[in-house]
Structures are given as structure tokens and as C-alpha cells.
Amino acid sequence: DGGITQSPKYLFRKEGQNVTLSCEQNLNHDAMYWYRQDPGQGLRLIYYSQIVNDFQKGDIAEGYSVSREKKESFPLTVTSAQKNPTAFYLCASSIMAGGENEQFFGPGTRLTVL
């Protein structure tokens, strides 16, 4: 079945450690996105990639980094510079960037920093 997978579903880390969240899609989509959701809030855009080997900062990129070496994969690293990393992280993809193209979302990773 085609879709987006994110792993792990739950992640616990100590303060000061970097952590990488996985996002893989087999939909052959060009564009991929990372969002952060805090309790009682909507989603906010962290980074996005419109094509392989290219990515752009979203609204809240500070303390995060990404790579897009393969079309199917868009991992997100939460660095120690991120002041408040505990949140629900959602990865999405769309067939191409922009326009009316809907974004398909993965199941999310819930990160807790202790």
C-alpha cells in the first residue's frame, strides 16, 4: 500500500541530545513537509522540500535541520538548540509543490524531551 511512514511513534530523549525523526513515502511525491503541533494548536511548518537535494525553511526552522538525499526520504533532526522540542511532529507529502495539491500526512511522532 502507498503511504507515508514515520518512525518511531513515540520517542523519549534527554535534554541536550540531538534526535532524528524518520519520514518515508512511497507515493512518488516530489514535495515533502515537516510540521510541528503543540497541544491545542494547529500545525506549524518547520521545513519543506519541493524536490530532491533542495529544501527551504518554514516558519519555525530554528533548532531543526533536514536533508533530502532521496525522493522517498525526508528526515528531521531536532537539535539541542531547539528550546522546547517536546511536541507532536507530522510529516506530509504532495505530488508536487504548490497549487491545489493536497498534502498527505503520516501518522506522526510524539517526541518527549525529559
Added chain:
Amino acid sequence: AQKITQTQPGMFVQEKEAVTLDCTYDTSDPSYGLFWYKQPSSGEMIFLIYQGSYDQQNATEGRYSLNFQKARKSANLVISASQLGDSAMYFCAMREVSGGGADGLTFGKGTHLIIQP
């Protein structure tokens, strides 16, 4: 200023009644798209319906319809004949096409809909 405003933090509705979830938006971009997503307690985001700024007719998808009033910058979601499984968070989102900004969706804070038997 918020680009997407959802004024109903929570709603209780009787099963089988119709539901209207409010969404207003703010943009100066003449070309934009409006999306509604459903988020059950499991956390996944489920796409429901899309409306383009140049679409002449209101979008419909099964029990979902979008009441698009461009002059009022309003894009309300209507769910007909609500079901217990409709209980979830609902998010309105917008993408500005020609603004030159980030290519992502801007989300509202959501409405928590609870369907009562």
C-alpha cells in the same frame, strides 16, 4: 495577524444533525487554496475537502461541503447527517499560491467536534 481563524474551540452536536464549522482567512494573494483536515484522537491528519480561490462552485465530497464566501473570506465546512465517527479535531488550512512565501499550509487552531448519541 492570524491568517486562519477558527472561532469555535469546541462543539457538541446530536447525531444525525448537520454541523457547520467556521473558518475565516486573511490573505492579499489573489490565488490561494483552502483545505479542511480531520484529526482523530490517533493524531493522523485526514484530508477532507479542497476549495480553490477561483472555483466558481462550492466544493463537495460526500457528506462534506465547503460554504465558500470569497467576499467575506469565509470557508465554512458543513457536515451533513453527522455520525459518531465524526468526533475529532477539524482544521482549516490555506496555501497562498503566488505570494512567494513558504510552500506549506497555514493552519487554524482547530475545532473540537463531539457528536453525541
